[in-house]
Amino acid sequence: MRVVLAPMEGVLDHLMRDLLTKIGGYDLCVTEFVRVVDQLISERAFFRLCPELKNANAYGSTTEAGTPVRVQLLGQHPTCMAENAAKVIELGSHGVDINFGCPSKMVNNNRGGAVLLKDPENLYQIISAVKNATPKDTIVSAKIRLGYEDKSLAIENAQAVESAGANELTVHARTKVEGYKPPAHWHWIAKIKQHIDIPVIANGDIFTLDDAQKCREISDCQDIMVGRGALMLPNLGQVIKQIAPVMPWNEVQALLLEYTCCETYGDKSKYYPNRIKQWLKYLKLQYTEADELFQEIRTLKTAQAIKDLL
Numbered sequence: 339m340r341v342v343l344a345p346m347e348g349v350l351d352h353l354m355r356d357l358l359t360k361i362g363g364y365d366l367c368v369t370e371f372v373r374v375v376d377q378l379i380s381e382r383a384f385f386r387l388c389p390e391l392k393n394a395n396a397y398g399s400t401t402e403a404g405t406p407v408r409v410q411l412l413g414q415h416p417t418c419m420a421e422n423a424a425k426v427i428e429l430g431s432h433g434v435d436i437n438f439g440c441p442s443k444m445v446n447n448n449r450g451g452a453v454l455l456k457d458p459e460n461l462y463q464i465i466s467a468v469k470n471a472t473p474k475d476t477i478v479s480a481k482i483r484l485g486y487e488d489k490s491l492a493i494e495n496a497q498a499v500e501s502a503g504a505n506e507l508t509v510h511a512r513t514k515v516e517g518y519k520p521p522a523h524w525h526w527i528a529k530i531k532q533h534i535d536i537p538v539i540a541n542g543d544i545f546t547l548d549d550a551q552k553c554r555e556i557s558d559c560q561d562i563m564v565g566r567g568a569l570m571l572p573n574l575g576q577v578i579k580q581i582a583p584v585m586p587w588n589e590v591q592a593l594l595l596e597y598t599c600c601e602t603y604g605d606k607s608k609y610y611p612n613r614i615k616q617w618l619k620y621l622k623l624q625y626t627e628a629d630e631l632f633q634e635i636r637t638l639k640t641a642q643a644i645k646d647l648l
């Protein structure tokens with residue numbers, strides 16, 4: 339079984355990837371999406387999104403703990419997506435992931451993300467172009483939802499991804515219109531799996547060991563992807579693999595302190611206060627202590643004030 343850390347824009351950046359993969363239990367990370375419009379993105383921008391590229395070796399980019407990191411691209415133009423995919427592979431990304439699931443209005447108005455699911459040909463053209471532009475052994479993966487408005491094209495979209503040459507597919511088991519509303523329809527992943535042969539990674543609403551077991555059974559998938567769950571319970575990967583119990587609060591507190599290393603990240607004074615509050619909002623769904631801490635730091639504005647309190 340592989341447990342993949344989900345791409346989460348504005349939340350799961352390289353600092354969080356480092357912190358979580360150091361705990362263990364996660365086998366692969368996918369970066370936040372980078373938006374491809376109509377030109378080649380600069381190396382600088384790729385390094386900012388994925389500093390792990392700087393440590394890339396023959397096996398590709400990894401976090402400090404050695405977990406592979408794959409860059410995710412979002413865009414609509416096959417040629418431009420292909421050019422950027424070739425670039426991230428040249429820079430050392432452990433494969434390239436294509437986002438066909440983003441529900442953001444702005445992104446969809448520009449014809450990127452989930453809106454592309456309205457026609458399987460969009461997926462086919464983009465994945466084929468990416469596959470043709472990258473070396474033969476490149477892992478090209480796609481992340482889809484079950485559809486845009488409804489699920490009528492779920493299987494056709496998955497088949498388009500496979501026939502274009504993708505090596506694996508992650509399915510977030512909801513349509514764009516369903517947003518993040520529970521439940522995730524894991525049985526739909528099983529339906530998709532019956533029609534394609536590439537590995538499928540099941541995603542959506544896996545927050546506990548029990549969820550993971552149910553999802554794997556219902557979706558018929560070996561591999562799963564976790565996003566919000568890993569922020570609620572930092573060692574969710576280990577818990578799912580049954581190699582460690584739920585992390586006690588004192589260890590989470592130690593992580594919160596370790597996270598203070600990002601205090602000066604990007605020289606943005608608001609980065610740390612904002613990010614730690616955002617993380618506590620997830621943690622409080624698992625730990626009552628996180629809610630108490632959130633109430634205490636809610637009004638604090640500087641990193642130092644928060645560090646003192648911790």
Ligand SMILES: Cc1cc2nc3c(=O)[nH]c(=O)nc-3n(C[C@H](O)[C@H](O)[C@H](O)COP(=O)(O)O)c2cc1C
Nearest residue numbers: 344345346347370371437510542543544564565566
């Ligand atoms: C704040 C936030 C940001 C996200 N950013 C991305 C992204 O950049 N790329 C992507 O493919 N999915 C993104 N997603 C979707 C997640 O990767 C995942 O599919 C979704 O949260 C369901 O999984 P979960 O229930 O384990 O969180 C994002 C989700 C959230 C909540």
